[in-house]
Amino acid sequence: MKPLSRRLAMGVAALVAFGQFGIAASAADAFPSKPVKILVGYSAGGAVDAIARSVGLRMSAILGQPVIVENKPGAGTNIAVKSVITSAPDGYTLLLAANALAVNPSLFQPAPYDLERELTPVASVGRVPVVFTVREESAIKTLPQLVAAAKAKPGSVTVATPGNGSTPHLAMELFQHTAGLQLRHVPYKGGAQALTDVLGGHVDVVAVNALEALPLAKSGKLRVLAVMSAERSAVLPGVPTVAESGYPGFEASVWYGFVGPAGLPKPIVDKLHDAAQKAIDSPEVRSQLAAAGGVPLPGPTEQFDKLLKADVARYGKLIREANIKPD
Numbered sequence: 655m656k657p658l659s660r661r662l663a664m665g666v667a668a669l670v671a672f673g674q675f676g677i678a679a680s681a682a683d684a685f686p687s688k689p690v691k692i693l694v695g696y697s698a699g700g701a702v703d704a705i706a707r708s709v710g711l712r713m714s715a716i717l718g719q720p721v722i723v724e725n726k727p728g729a730g731t732n733i734a735v736k737s738v739i740t741s742a743p744d745g746y747t748l749l750l751a752a753n754a755l756a757v758n759p760s761l762f763q764p765a766p767y768d769l770e771r772e773l774t775p776v777a778s779v780g781r782v783p784v785v786f787t788v789r790e791e792s793a794i795k796t797l798p799q800l801v802a803a804a805k806a807k808p809g810s811v812t813v814a815t816p817g818n819g820s821t822p823h824l825a826m827e828l829f830q831h832t833a834g835l836q837l838r839h840v841p842y843k844g845g846a847q848a849l850t851d852v853l854g855g856h857v858d859v860v861a862v863n864a865l866e867a868l869p870l871a872k873s874g875k876l877r878v879l880a881v882m883s884a885e886r887s888a889v890l891p892g893v894p895t896v897a898e899s900g901y902p903g904f905e906a907s908v909w910y911g912f913v914g915p916a917g918l919p920k921p922i923v924d925k926l927h928d929a930a931q932k933a934i935d936s937p938e939v940r941s942q943l944a945a946a947g948g949v950p951l952p953g954p955t956e957q958f959d960k961l962l963k964a965d966v967a968r969y970g971k972l973i974r975e976a977n978i979k980p981d
Contacts, residue, residue: 677817682921686746689720690926692912693749695731701782701865701946705910706750706800708942709779710934717925721859724802730758730819730980732766739772741975743917745926748776751913753821756965760973761819761980769966776912776923776929778958780939782948783883783907784825785890786813786859787867787876789853797880797899800859808836814848814857817841822861824969825882825906827976832901841981854878863908864947881907887947907949929957 676864692710703725710721726734733752741747749755752913759765767773788795794800798862804811815823830837840847840857845866852860853875860867864887870876871890878893883904886895896904914923914928933939934950943950972978 658977674845681917682925685922685925686717686719688746689722690717690745690817691747691978692721693722693747694723695724695727695734695749695754696725697727698725701863701908702750702752702910705780705939705942705946709750709930709933710837712936712939713929716932723785729766730754730762732758732762733775735767737914738913739767741915743774743915743919745914745918748912748914748926750910752910753824753969754819754912756962757819757821757824757969757973758851759966759980761968763869769839769962771928772916774916774918775955775957775959775962776914776918777785777927778909778911778951778953778961779930779934780943781883781907781909781951782943782946783864783881783887784822784861785864785867785881785893785947786829786879787849787871788858788879790875790877791879792858794858794879795877797894799956800879800892801835801904804830804833804835804837809838811859812838812840812841812857814840814852814860816848816862818845819973819978821906822863822907823978826971827862827972827978828906829882829896829901829904831972831976832904833952835973843981848894849876860937865945868945883956888944888949889947909947909961911951911961922976923955 690708694706696704706723710723714721724735732905734749738747738749757767788794794803813826815826845862848860851857867876880891880896880899881887881893882896883889931952940950
């Protein structure tokens, strides 16, 4: 290409890029001009739904438009994820995701979606620890006693979880790998039935997120052996972490965060991120997370992106090595 032609081509490319930037910036300036929808891959009334509604209410006030929560449960949250993937990349459809978003590409085969190529990280929202709990009358009073019982008779200690591939199940698998144990996994169709059966003495231990265990723990029916977060929970200050109990660096929590479809313009991502961060900093949302035993998870979009990629790799390796299959 001759020098003049090259300069002309570069000029045209620059004009096109500037025009595209201008369109994106203009769209961001006008955004939002109608209600924003938050999809939740779980039934109404659950932990993710409650947090979506609390954060959505604050975001509505910040954005000046209604924020509507729509529940799309089923297929391990894959139905909701695919609904977001196929939505227009205009910022009006988001998903409040949890760890399943990073787990499912390895848990389900063939992979139901490519997280990196088909979705856009927007903002992290919060984190709630997974806990090990037993009924109050259990002979197991501490995590070291659980470890001792499991090592004395490998496979004899039963651990209920909300299901194969759930975050508490994967947390249990991580723990038994870290501690060199053999626990007997008993999967359920959700945390409620798992908790009912540990109270009834049908299983020894239950691994669930703190939100589900807290009411029973506060009423004295359950004893929480350990929280799996990096730090102690403010609502369970007397309960040690797994790391404090002899396993430094161990961490397993349920996180929540917003993602949108691929191609979401950065100016719109930035506006949604800003609204989400302001929402989780509000007393109302902080109170909602605290009631669930959790904490806000502020930070730039790039930090959430790194969390997603790290969990895809971490859980993918665990699922392959433990040969975990979906229910």
